[in-house]
Amino acid sequence: xxSEHHNILADCQAGEVGVKTARVGLVVGVAGIGxxxxxxYTGGHELQTHFWFAYLVAWFWLLTIGLGTMLFSVxxxxxxxxxxxxxxxxxxxxxxxxxxxxxxxxxxxxxxxSDDVTVWRWAHAGDAHHExxxxxxxxxxxxxxxxxxxxxxxxxxxxxxxxxxxxxASHKVPYLNVNFLLVRFAIYGLAWWLLSRYYFRRSVxxxxxxxxxxxxxxxxxxxxxxxxxxxxxxxxxxxxLMSLDEAWFSTMxxxxxxxxxxxxxxxxxxxxxxYLQSKGRMTQVLNTEHYHDLGKMMFAFICFWAYTSFSQFxxxxxxxxxxETRWFQNRLSPAWQEWSWALMFGHFMIPFVGLISRHVxxxxxxxxFWAVYMLxxxxxxxxxxxxxxxxxxxxxxxxxxxxLDVALLVGMAGILVWATAxxxxxQSLVPLRDPLLDKCLAHKNV
Amino acid sequence: xxxxxxxxxxxxxxxxxxxxxxxxxxEVRKAGFSKWDAHTPFPVHGMDEAMxxxxxxxxxxxxxxxxxxxxxxxxxxxxxxxxxxxxxxSGKPLVSWPSSIPIxxxxxxxxxxxxxxxxxxxxxxxxxxxxxxxRKPRFARATNDRFFVAIEARDPQFDPARTSEFLKRxxxxxxxxxxxxxxxxxxxxFVKRGIVVLSCAALVPPALIYNARHEPSSRxxxxxxxxxxxxxxxxxxxxxxxxxxxRMSRNPAPGTVARGELRADAAYWTxxxxxxxxxxxxxxxxxxxxxxxxxxxxYGIYCAPCHDYAGTGDGTVHRAAFxxxxxxxxxxxxxxxxxxxxxxxxxxxxxxxxxxxxxKNTMPGYAAxxxxxxxxxxVLYVRALQLSQQK
Numbered sequence: 030x031x032s033e034h035h036n037i038l039a040d041c042q043a044g045e046v047g048v049k050t051a052r053v054g055l056v057v058g059v060a061g062i063g064x065x066x067x068x069x070y071t072g073g074h075e076l077q078t079h080f081w082f083a084y085l086v087a088w089f090w091l092l093t094i095g096l097g098t099m100l101f102s103v104x105x106x107x108x109x110x111x112x113x114x115x116x117x118x119x120x121x122x123x124x125x126x127x128x129x130x131x132x133x134x135x136x137x138x139x140x141x142x143s144d145d146v147t148v149w150r151w152a153h154a155g156d157a158h159h160e161x162x163x164x165x166x167x168x169x170x171x172x173x174x175x176x177x178x179x180x181x182x183x184x185x186x187x188x189x190x191x192x193x194x195x196x197x198a199s200h201k202v203p204y205l206n207v208n209f210l211l212v213r214f215a216i217y218g219l220a221w222w223l224l225s226r227y228y229f230r231r232s233v234x235x236x237x238x239x240x241x242x243x244x245x246x247x248x249x250x251x252x253x254x255x256x257x258x259x260x261x262x263x264x265x266x267x268x269x270l271m272s273l274d275e276a277w278f279s280t281m282x283x284x285x286x287x288x289x290x291x292x293x294x295x296x297x298x299x300x301x302x303x304y305l306q307s308k309g310r311m312t313q314v315l316n317t318e319h320y321h322d323l324g325k326m327m328f329a330f331i332c333f334w335a336y337t338s339f340s341q342f343x344x345x346x347x348x349x350x351x352x353e354t355r356w357f358q359n360r361l362s363p364a365w366q367e368w369s370w371a372l373m374f375g376h377f378m379i380p381f382v383g384l385i386s387r388h389v390x391x392x393x394x395x396x397x398f399w400a401v402y403m404l405x406x407x408x409x410x411x412x413x414x415x416x417x418x419x420x421x422x423x424x425x426x427x428x429x430x431x432x433l434d435v436a437l438l439v440g441m442a443g444i445l446v447w448a449t450a451x452x453x454x455x456q457s458l459v460p461l462r463d464p465l466l467d468k469c470l471a472h473k474n475v
Numbered sequence: 476x477x478x479x480x481x482x483x484x485x486x487x488x489x490x491x492x493x494x495x496x497x498x499x500x501x502e503v504r505k506a507g508f509s510k511w512d513a514h515t516p517f518p519v520h521g522m523d524e525a526m527x528x529x530x531x532x533x534x535x536x537x538x539x540x541x542x543x544x545x546x547x548x549x550x551x552x553x554x555x556x557x558x559x560x561x562x563x564x565s566g567k568p569l570v571s572w573p574s575s576i577p578i579x580x581x582x583x584x585x586x587x588x589x590x591x592x593x594x595x596x597x598x599x600x601x602x603x604x605x606x607x608x609x610r611k612p613r614f615a616r617a618t619n620d621r622f623f624v625a626i627e628a629r630d631p632q633f634d635p636a637r638t639s640e641f642l643k644r645x646x647x648x649x650x651x652x653x654x655x656x657x658x659x660x661x662x663x664x665f666v667k668r669g670i671v672v673l674s675c676a677a678l679v680p681p682a683l684i685y686n687a688r689h690e691p692s693s694r695x696x697x698x699x700x701x702x703x704x705x706x707x708x709x710x711x712x713x714x715x716x717x718x719x720x721x722r723m724s725r726n727p728a729p730g731t732v733a734r735g736e737l738r739a740d741a742a743y744w745t746x747x748x749x750x751x752x753x754x755x756x757x758x759x760x761x762x763x764x765x766x767x768x769x770x771x772x773x774y775g776i777y778c779a780p781c782h783d784y785a786g787t788g789d790g791t792v793h794r795a796a797f798x799x800x801x802x803x804x805x806x807x808x809x810x811x812x813x814x815x816x817x818x819x820x821x822x823x824x825x826x827x828x829x830x831x832x833x834x835k836n837t838m839p840g841y842a843a844x845x846x847x848x849x850x851x852x853x854v855l856y857v858r859a860l861q862l863s864q865q866k
Contacts, residue, residue, distance in 0.1 A: 339573075339576060342573065343573050343574070343576065343577075346573050347565060347567075347573075347574070349565065349566070385538070386534075387534070471520075473520045
């Protein structure tokens with residue numbers, strides 16, 4: 030009996046595997062980001078702007094995985110889930126790195142504050158948007174001199190968009206200004222730092238506690254935490270990604286980002302679990318049932334992502350308001366329409382068909398394939414949101430895709446592996462004294 | 476021929492614990508029985524494996540019917556919007572996929588859910604009046620704290636004595652033979668007949684509606700729920716016996732003016748003095764920049780759709796209607812350009828006001844939508860717009 034207990038304890042220690050994996054992750058991370066910087070800063074000024082966009086995309090990909098795993102850790106306590114106990118620690122060690130992920134976002138202050146590079150146009154617009162919309166209105170409405178109805182319509186459309194753009198953006202100045210944005214960033218960072226730390230520390234404390242006090246406290250704070258999470262991730266998405274096009278707005282946007290983040294959290298947990306099991310860890314505490322559940326949740330949030338994304342698209346398509354439609358018009362332009370179709374099929378329809386069967390979700394290798402694939406699609410999603418705002422690509426025929434985009438993604442993925450493995454090496458891979466652990470081990474999908 | 480030998484439905488064994496029933500299930504399976512089942516108060520983990528139940532095929536049926544729902548929804552909407560009743564909504568194409576997605580989604584869920592529900596009934600031989608096992612008082616505890624294994628007489632290996640013996644060796648709390656009930660367990664005839672009658676009755680309202688839609692009738696409509704259709708009040712154009720002239724509508728008492736209806740300033744209210752349009756905006760309109768901006772705003776709302784923001788007559792309504800004329804689907808006259816020489820120099824302020832008020836050619840009057848003060852504001856703005864185009 031004692032030796033069996035010892036075996037389970039050894040089974041739940043990453044130990045050497047964690048240290049080695051962390052080393053590989055760090056090398057890949059530094060190499061990837063280094064390659065990205067090198068490519069970005071040796072290819073002319075235009076590519077520098079591209080680099081900062083790509084950095085924002087790759088970093089936001091990393092951040093959303095951190096946030097998704099944080100919600101996963103907290104939600105388990107809020108709903109009293111027992112199926113997720115054995116994978117919860119993996120989520121906890123991932124999200125415990127949120128402070129680090131936030132620090133990796135600090136370089137983005139450079140394009141925000143410096144005038145050398147423009148990522149957020151509104152941050153550099155100066156007084157251009159403060160023009161009172163009424164002042165030059167009579168002139169602005171002057172008749173276009175075009176005669177062909179089509180040309181006139183196009184000219185007018187462009188003009189309206191331009192006016193609307195100024196008009197709408199000028200209304201956002203009280204919210205969308207650099208000083209207030211820095212305050213908000215500080216709030217998000219502080220909230221994520223405190224919450225990730227709290228949920229990681231309490232959960233680790235439970236491993237050695239004699240009573241269930243740490244779990245009780247995590248449960249107590251889980252509901253307010255979810256509210257804080259919902260607000261911070263939504264507003265961070267508005268501030269970082271939606272404001273790239275300062276005239277555009279969508280109230281659904283935060284929900285879409287949340288759906289993608291939570292979906293990739295499950296994908297990441299599947300990948301991490303499968304990796305550890307292939308290295309002979311967690312073999313006694315994770316079985317098909319747990320993969321099945323992770324797969325179901327990933328599948329659910331693939332569908333939820335599609336649901337919210339389509340809701341956003343359809344309302345904008347139907348109402349056809351210039352300041353809203355422009356956003357999709359850019360993404361259906363020749364340079365971007367392939368990406369739009371790739372997203373619709375690749376982020377929803379193909380994985381929907383691929384994952385609908387119970388047998389796929391219970392097949393570890395197949396499920397891991399889809400999890401890696403979805404982590405990639407999550408990056409495509411963010412790329413598709415951010416990149417069309419890159420100035421030349423808004424009108425260009427060719428897509429601005431550059432190999433440095435992938436280098437940065439690989440780099441951030443390396444950082445994710447490094448940060449997670451480093452933390453995982455430090456303690457048990459499973460919350461050993463969690464009150465629901467027994468139920469989790471005996472868990473079965475009927 | 477009466478059969479003295481009792482007819483058996485099967486035999487049931489009662490167990491006290493989950494382990495016992497799982498053990499029994501494995502043994503029964505091992506013994507090669509095929510027509511048998513376990514009955515437990517809650518889902519017992521491992522029972523499917525113990526009984527050797529193959530995964531259900533229900534998901535495939537549901538998937539297929541979900542796909543049928545998607546197809547049906549697409550065909551339905553294409554036919555309705557594109558063929559049966561083509562109608563342009565919000566300037567979208569007649570058949571456009573984004574607008575069809577919500578219905579498609581709902582139909583997929585509907586088909587899949589109904590299939591799951593009714594296929595599950597069929598797979599479980601439902602509906603049925605009762606199950607022979609339910610005639611056994613002991614079996615009531617299957618919903619409470621006891622576990623049962625029942626082997627049916629249909630099984631080729633079944634023999635009342637030997638099968639009972641076999642079950643007794645599995646440490647049951649009890650073993651009982653279950654008799655075939657005298658009456659049939661399928662639905663009684665009156666229920667079946669009732670279902671048929673109700674189904675036929677359900678066709679009557681659609682038949683009546685179909686008839687009503689295809690047969691002209693001079694009779695007043697059947698009014699099942701009159702609600703407030705008939706009210707003891709006077710309506711415009713109505714008839715009454717209260718007044719000698721038989722009319723419900725009354726003229727105002729001679730020599731009176733309703734509140735707010737005194738419109739002594741004819742120039743202001745009609746843009747005319749006598750039968751001549753006034754040259755300029757009347758003095759009672761105080762011309763300020765705010766009023767011109769108000770006019771610009773009202774113009775943007777009411778006039779720009781046809782006349783365009785710039786007053787050229789190229790507004791969105793014109794462009795959409797013009798596009799239809801090109802494919803022969805509409806007749807359309809272009810709205811006037813407000814920069815037209817005649818409108819600029821010969822049409823007086825009063826006439827402009829009057830046109831906004833009463834309309835002209837295909838343009839309707841806007842007196843109902845735009846107040847007189849705003850109409851004068853628009854006149855002012857139109858003048859400003861015309862000036863802006865003067866080189």
